[in-house]
Amino acid sequence: MTSQLDFSALKIAILGGGPGGYEAAMVAASLGAEVTIVENKGVGGSAVLTDVVPSKTLIATADTMVRVATAYNTGVKFDDPKAAYADLGQVNDRLLKLASEQSQDIAAGLERAGVRILHGTGKLLEDHRLEVSTGEGTEIVQADAVLVSTGAHPRELPGAKPDGERIFNWTQVYNLNQLPEDLIVVGSGVTGAEFASAYNGLGSHVTLVSSRDQVLPGEDADAAQVLETALQRRGMKVLPRTRAESVERTGDGVRVALNDGTTIEGTHCLLAVGAIPNTADIGLEEAGVTLTDSGHIKVDGVSRTTAPNVYAAGDCTGVFALASIAAMQGRIAMAHLLGDSVKPLKLKQVASNIFTSPEIASVGVTEEEISSGHYQGDVVKLPLRTNPRAKMMNVEDGFVKVFSRRGSGTVIGGVVVGPRASELIYPIALAVAQKLHVDDVADTVTVYPSLTGSIAEAARRLHVRSS
Numbered sequence: 001m002t003s004q005l006d007f008s009a010l011k012i013a014i015l016g017g018g019p020g021g022y023e024a025a026m027v028a029a030s031l032g033a034e035v036t037i038v039e040n041k042g043v044g045g046s047a048v049l050t051d052v053v054p055s056k057t058l059i060a061t062a063d064t065m066v067r068v069a070t071a072y073n074t075g076v077k078f079d080d081p082k083a084a085y086a087d088l089g090q091v092n093d094r095l096l097k098l099a100s101e102q103s104q105d106i107a108a109g110l111e112r113a114g115v116r117i118l119h120g121t122g123k124l125l126e127d128h129r130l131e132v133s134t135g136e137g138t139e140i141v142q143a144d145a146v147l148v149s150t151g152a153h154p155r156e157l158p159g160a161k162p163d164g165e166r167i168f169n170w171t172q173v174y175n176l177n178q179l180p181e182d183l184i185v186v187g188s189g190v191t192g193a194e195f196a197s198a199y200n201g202l203g204s205h206v207t208l209v210s211s212r213d214q215v216l217p218g219e220d221a222d223a224a225q226v227l228e229t230a231l232q233r234r235g236m237k238v239l240p241r242t243r244a245e246s247v248e249r250t251g252d253g254v255r256v257a258l259n260d261g262t263t264i265e266g267t268h269c270l271l272a273v274g275a276i277p278n279t280a281d282i283g284l285e286e287a288g289v290t291l292t293d294s295g296h297i298k299v300d301g302v303s304r305t306t307a308p309n310v311y312a313a314g315d316c317t318g319v320f321a322l323a324s325i326a327a328m329q330g331r332i333a334m335a336h337l338l339g340d341s342v343k344p345l346k347l348k349q350v351a352s353n354i355f356t357s358p359e360i361a362s363v364g365v366t367e368e369e370i371s372s373g374h375y376q377g378d379v380v381k382l383p384l385r386t387n388p389r390a391k392m393m394n395v396e397d398g399f400v401k402v403f404s405r406r407g408s409g410t411v412i413g414g415v416v417v418g419p420r421a422s423e424l425i426y427p428i429a430l431a432v433a434q435k436l437h438v439d440d441v442a443d444t445v446t447v448y449p450s451l452t453g454s455i456a457e458a459a460r461r462l463h464v465r466s467s
Contacts, residue, residue: 010338013130013143014038015122015282018045019323020149020313022106024330029113031338036141037115038122038132042100043107046151047323049099050171057095058174059194059355061086062201063419066234066357069201073394086202089177096174124148124283128309131283145309145337148289148297149330150282152275152315159246159257160186160271166254167247167269170195180204182266184256186244188215190321190354192272193227197356199270200236207237207264209244209256216354220367220415222381222399223360227417230358230397239264247271277316294318301344303333311337319345322352348413351429353422358397361425364413364432365403376406377413380458384418389449395419400451402428402438402458409438409464418451427455438462 010033014021017039025035042049068084078084107117118141120134130141154169156162164172170191181204185196188210200206208215208231215231215238216224228238243259247269254269277296284291288307290298296318303311311333314326328345335342351363370377384390384398398418405412414428431441441459446452 010034010145011143012036012145012147012334012337013122013128013141014147014149015124015130016045016149016151016278016314016316017041017043017117018047018149018151018314018326020326020330021045021147022110022330023327024147024149024311024313024334025110025115026113027331027334027340028338029110029115031334031340033334033338035115036118036130036143037110038118038120038130038141040119040121042103043110043117044099044103045149046153046171047326048103048106050174052323053099053102054095054174055170055194055198056355057098058091058202059198059357061091061095062198063357065203066201069234070394070396086179088179088202091202092174092176122282124287124289124310126287145311147303147330147333148279148282148284148305148310148312148316149314149326150278150316152277152321154271155274155276157186157244157246157271157273159248160244160269162271163249166249166267167271169271173270176268180266180268182253182268183207184209184247184254184264184266184269185272186247186256186269187272187274188212188217188238189272189274190216192270194355195270195272196236197227197231200231200234201357205235205237206231207239207266209242209258209264210238210240211243213240216360219354219360220362220401222367222401223362223415223417226397226399227356227358227360231356275315275321277318279316292318299329301332301346302336302342303329303345304336309337320347320350320352322350324352325350349429349433351425353425355422358395358418359421360415360417361421362413362415363425363429364411366413367401367403367415370403375403375412377403378406378462379403380461382454382458382461384451384454387449387451387454389451389453390418392449393419400424400454400458402441402455402462404438404459404462404464407464409462411436411438411441411459414455414458416455420451424451424455427452438464 122130214224253267290306297312313329354360401415403413411431438459
C-alpha cells in the first residue's frame, strides 16, 4: 500500500502530541512529509505536562532529601537534624514550570521543522481524515496516513472518586501546597511505588496498600525486596495482599476501607490503580482499527494497526507504558511508512527504569524466565555494598545482576538496583542489543572507582572457559 505513495507529497495526521506523536512528527517532517499534529492539552501530552516530567522532577527532589537525611554517616553534620524540609508549594511550582517549558521547547522544535500544530480534539473518519474540534469550530484534516498516539488516563475505583483536594490521581497531586502528613497510596505498581517512595523521601508518613505479595509485582523479586526493605527502614508501612474497596472524605482527612473489613485513615489518599487507554469514541473501530479486550490498539512490530495506513504508538497500544517506547514506536511507524530503513521493535532489548529510591532498572530476559527454564542462562549477582565507589557514596542498598546465555556466554539481560540505575543499565542494554559476549563487557576497562565496575566484575564471573 505505502509503496505506491509519493513520499515527498505525503500528508500525515497525528492524533496526540505526546512522545509517540511528536517524535513521529519530527521523523516524518525530516523525510519530507507534510505533518499535522492534533493535541488538546499541549505538545508533549500527559507525559510532559502531568506524568513523566513532573513526577520525575518530584522524585529528584525527594532523592535529594533522602541523601541529606543519610549524610550523617559521611561526617556531614547539621546543628538541627530537622533543618532540611520540603516546601511542597515551591517544589510543585518548579516542576510545573519545568513541564511547561519542556512543552514549549518541543512545540518550538516542531514548528521549526515545519509541523503544523492544531489545538483541539480529533476523531478518525474514513479515508484517513480527522475531524478536529477546536475552540473556533470544527476542521477536517485531510491525510494519506494517520498515527494515533492518544495515551491513557488514570483508572478509578468505583468507590473512590478523586476530588483533587484529599483524594488524588497521579495528575492531581501537583495541586498540593502542603506536604501530606499521612498519605495512603493505593496500588504498588510502578506509579504507586514511585510516588510512595517520593513522598516518603520528602517527609510524609506513607502507607502503601499492595494487592500482591510484593511491591512492584512482576518485577525482579530481589529488586522488589531491596526496595521494600529500604522503604520500611525509612518509616513506610506496607500492607501486602490488601485491596482498597472504597475511599471517603472525613472531616480533615480520608478513610480507606479494605477488603478484610478493616479501615485505615490518613490525611490524603493517592490512587495509582492503573490506566485506561484513550481509545473510546475517536472513530477507531469504524475505521477498521482492531482493539484488544482491554481497549488498547492492536499493533505489530512496526506500529501498524489492522487498518491500512493507520499506525499507533504509546500507551494507547498497551505495549509498554514507557515514554521511550512511545517515542520509538512513533519513529518506527514513520520510517516504515516513508520507506526509510527500519527495524521492528524488540521488547527484549528495551531497558526500563523505576524511579524509586533506590532506582530499579532492567533489560532483556528476566531471572524468573531463566529459573522457569524458558531460557537457559547463568546469573551473577553482586551487592553494591562491596563496590568501593558505593562505599564512598554511602550507598546501603542495591546490586548488579547480569544474565548470560548458558554455554555461549552472550549477555541476555540484567538488573541494576541503586542510585542512577537508569544510567547504569545502559552498558547492559547495549550488550543485549548488540549480542555482546560477557568477555566483551569484562575486557572493557572501567573507571576505578565506579559503580560500573560491578557490571564488569559480574561479566568476569560469567566468563566461559575456552576449550
